[in-house]
Amino acid sequence: MAARKEKKPTRTVRFVDTTLRDAHQSLWATRMTTAMMLPACERLNRIGYAAVDFMGLVHFDVAVRYLKEHPWERIRLVRERLTDVPLKSWLRSNSLMGFDVLPEDVNALWVERLVANGIGMLTAFDALADLDNIVPNLQLAKRMGIRTCGALVFCESPVHTDAFFAAKASELLERAAVDWIMLKDSGGLLGIDRVRTLVPALRAAVGDTPIELHSHCLTGLAPLVYHEGVKLGVDIVDTSIAPLANGPAQPATQTMVANLRQLGFDAPLDMAAIEEVGEHFRRIAEQEGKPLGVPMAYDAFHYEHQLPGGMLTNLKFQLESIGHAERFDEVLEECARIRRELAWPIMVTPFAQLVGTQAVFNVVHGERYKIVPDEVKKYVLGYYGKLLAEVDPGALDRIVSNGSERIALRPAAPEPAVDALRKKYPGLSDEERLLRFCFAGNQVDEMLAAGPIRTVYTFEQPLERLLKELVRRRSWHYLRLEGAGIDLTLRAA
Secondary structure (H helix, E strand, C coil), X not given: CCCCCCCCCCCECEEEECHHHHHHHHHCCCCCCHHHHXXXXXXXXXXXXXXXXXXXXXXXXXXXXXXXXXXXXXXXHHHHHCCCCCEEEEEECCCCCCCCCCCHXXXXXXXXXXXXXXXXXXXXXXXXXXXXXXXXXXXXXXXXXCEEEEEEECCCCCCCCHHHHHHHHHHHHHHHCCCEEEEEECCCCCCHHHHHHHHHHHHHHHCCCCEEEEECCCCCCHHHHHHHHHHCCCCEEEEECCCCCCCCCCCXXXXXXXXXXXXXCECCCCHHHHHHHHHHHHHXXXXXXXXXXXXXXXXXXXXXXXCCHHHHHHHHHHHHHCCCHHHHXXXXXXXXXXXXXXXXXXXXXXXXXXXXXXXHHHHHHCCCCCCCCHHHHHHHCCCCCCCCCCCCHHHHHHHHHHCCCCCCCCCCCCCCCHHHHHHXXXXXXXXXXXXXXXXXXXXXXXXXXXXXXXXXXXXXXXXXHHHHHHHHHCCCCEEEEEECCEEEEEECC
16 A cells, blocks of 8 residues: 655644643543653653643643552652653643632642742633632742643633634633643543634734644544634644543544644654654553553534543542432533533533532432532632623522522632741652642542652562453363463462
């Protein structure tokens, strides 16, 4: 078969790698360990990426609570090996890992420690596009000498127009002087027709400032959206290295490079190194029993509820655990109705969880807004920022009446907390103080008790893996293995 002829490049497209952050967040429930990451770092360092997307807030959460790994140490270990490309970290509004707005000095200390530990680019977004929630931290990051990216989360609604996104992009440039503007399509909702109007509107608003496009393959359209976006002036695309690509993750780097070159664009990446990284993670997936990304079929209903893939999985689990698995579609329909009533919140954290939980309560209890989570009442009262439109009056009345009376009708600004945190934990690093501020109970103690981060990942021999699996299953009574140099008899206890 003859090789495809690539056109002479007309413009260079840069790439941000998401394998170490969003890819395993989307496909492996954020369970990639530091030991799995480190062997790939030297190759990622020489591929030619504009940045490596690395740490979001959920990665701190999973590292502490489930992997028992010190997340700040993870940053340092990866930074030692990824020396030639910026590591990108994220801030979600001004609330870090929770729902509630945190004191300004806590957010500022978080940014300072990100920079001190080796993060070279900060991306910040607010799901309400209330820029008051992110501009101070972006300004601080710039003063500390790192690059910044202002992300605008995309969704479809009557209020999320092209003019809305263009105005917010212009405001980000004016107030925070960000280096990049990102169009962040967390729900995989951006289609071909919309990208053809939205990207030109953004380009007119931001001039020569680079535009980064980030999407997920939840509807199968993301690769085509990337192609069209690049044709219209997108400068940077976010991709993950197959097999940690497609499905709910980003488009595959390998395929995107080939297609953009075929379309006449320059994509100067080291493909041999990319394939080595892909093979490394394929072997890990095989050994650990983790899923590989595959293309997803188009689902028109996805545009109604607009819930991201991880949230869909959580909703299914939640309904199964309370014996209502058969009502999943009914809950999704209720999500779409709640979203209309609550002034079109974008379905990303924390609002995807907020809407999803309220939908479950409404459906299971048979009366809408009979039970109201505190976060829903806080949302409609403006605790998380300025709403984009008016909440449905009937829904607002029920939410305020049935929600907790402890929640004041007017939110108050949180008091500074860093000085008190340092007095409470004398002798600790600011990194550990921040973790103790964010995590309840003894979760940080349990993480520290687990010892240093494991930095070496070992691939088991086939026989070793077979024996471990047999011991795990315990579905046999007598087993004999014979082969070249092997004569082994096992009896179940």
